[in-house]
Amino acid sequence: MITNFHNTFIKVKDILVVLFLPIFFTLLFGYVYSNTYVERIPFAILDLDESPSSRMIIDQFSEHKGMDVIGTVSTQDELKDLILSNQIYGGLVIPDHFDEDIKAKQSPDLLVLMDGTNLVIGNNLHAYTTTIINTLGVGVQMSILEGGSIVPYNAEQYLTALSFTSRMLYDPQMGYFLYVFAGILGILIQQTYLSVLSSRLLESKNELAQNPYQSSIGFPNTPLLQSILRLLCLSTVSFFLCLLFANKVYGYPLRGDTLSLFVLVVLFLIDVTAMGILITSFFDDEAHCAQFCMFLSVPTFLTSGYIWPEFMMAPHFASIIKSIWPLYYFVNPLRGLCMKNASFSDILPYLIGSAMFAAVWLTLSILLFRYRIRLMRKTKSDNLDICKNQL
Template identity: 40%
Template sequence: MNIKRLLKVRPVTLKNIFLLTIGPVLMTILFALVFSKIFVEQIPMGVLDLDNSSTSRNIIKQFEESPRFKVVYYAQSDDELNEAIKTKKVNVGFIVPHNFDKDAKTMKAPKTMLLIDESNIVIGNNALSYGSEILNTLNAKIQLNVLEANDVVPYAAQQSISSLSFTERILYDPQLCYMRYLMYALIGILLQQVYIGVIAPMLIEEKLNMVKMKLRSKTGLRRLLKIFIKIIVFGILAALGTTASIYVTGKYFDVPLRGNLIDYFIILAVFILDLTAVSFIFSFIFDAIDQCVRFSMFLSVPTFLTAGYVWPEYMMPPHFFDAVKKLWPLVYFINPLKTINLKGSDFSIILPYIKGGIYYAMFWLPIGVGLYLFKIVGFKLVTRKLLNSEESTN
């Protein structure tokens, strides 16, 4: 009998072990491969040279030789270039107007036009940055040549166009790599999905089983102990899977890992405790496993977008972020994970997140467990009434 029961449970157990340990690692590798290129390069570009002068051709040559752009289309009119952008043939358009060279030499400040397709902000923002960098450099060179052509001493010409200079220093992620920015959040979302996807269905299944037994009996207490042990084991497996995912991103995809094991352990333990509380709440709300799983999957995007990770909290409506922190714990994991790894911050910086996660668990875990037991007792009362009504009818 015990062997049959073991064989019956084993496939589900193996599936859960795979989801908690191997699943996050595989999905992390998949996401890392998608975002593996550090720079956005070879952006398709179209040009329209209405001046056809040596100056305009030199400007276009700079775009042609840049690894950031790939000039694939030479338009003959504004309409052709706009149509090429509209049909996704190119993502960037560049127009040199009539008489550009003549106006530049007479210092009339002619204007070129850079058309950016912002329907994809990743490509659009990079194209704007790259294009502005090229044009600013060329602008200084053209001004210098014009001044020298007008008999201005080279040193004076150089001084006149460099009266204001600046040096930029991009901190923490100077390469502006999307993978290094997003990967910490993706790891947190994967942990959230697989852990709730394992714990909540298990709790729902055990809830339905416990309706048939007395909670204070030896069988009932053993069942409660079994649930407790499962949560601990699955929590450890989830922590191992997430730790492996973090290690893989640092070892094979050069994602910065500047935290120490103690920091990782603390924020992982607190987050898993918070997710356990969420799982108890879900097991109270839902009686069907498939509905619970679908709902938890649905929450991935909104919880990510409202966690203050991609959209800053001060840009949200007043008190909105405070409500988010009270209702969902993702903010207490992905934000400190990014902070300690990208910035190399010490423990004092992530301590407010840890405290927030602990307060979240202290509030929601007792409520979740209480509601879970209340639901079991409620089911038992309803079942007893139904049995009594059937007996009285018979």
């Protein structure tokens, strides 16, 4: 009765972990990133001029939805102290005689202070303040040109000359969810699959090591292969469901073709299977193995070339990572497929890399796993022999 309950619990738990956990986290993280922009960044202004021009600038900053102007301060030290204590993330200093200097065409200088510790906030703040100040500058320039007897049409032409049209391809809004989702999905699939797979592999290893006098190693055996195949199918279904939910609920683009996605995920799961066999070769205790596997998520994500692209990595680092962990071959083409509708030829190098990874590591890990079973059997038989001799 208890054994039956335990087996049912294990089966249900596996399905929950492999199939539903990635979907749950897709929905959760999608919700985290559901606001596309970082807005209402706390901001303060030091107005040393207190003129109509400076008040106009304060109004412009206050009306911008990117910033939340919490008020004005009276000294620069006060401003810096507020930034230091994280009460605000940036500040503007309007210098004395600002209004007079504008009228005298002396190009007065505004000072924008930004907290650079969190680059996401800092970069957004930089973009917002630049936009406001440039817009104000163009307005003043226009009046200078028109005041200098240039007709308004020509003045506008001069000011717009050499301007540029920026087009942000694939994700015009530059949302954080669209940027990060393929990487997160890769980690979710990897971790859930690996955690359940390692349990099955350890069970099998411990079972096979039970009989020390058995002649054949018996790995890989049919029941285990069936179990792995079941997990692989569940994980693949989960992957597609995650993509579907991300698309329907949070508008994640699905521009690539399904077959390419299917090949990509299956190859990746085979790679992870190889790594799972390798890891379980070293562990006997299921909990220890699960603990080790859980440690892999952050390091493998940060070294996959997804957040820190390959061209920016230190020399030889990318080649080492590509040869020891397969996430690189999955998350980068996945982003290309979903966001850019990358062609099969674009992702082919990744598929070849992934297949080669599987060929090499699957062979090595199976050999190691088999060796480990032999070692466990030998230890067991030695212990039995000692017992017999003692008896």
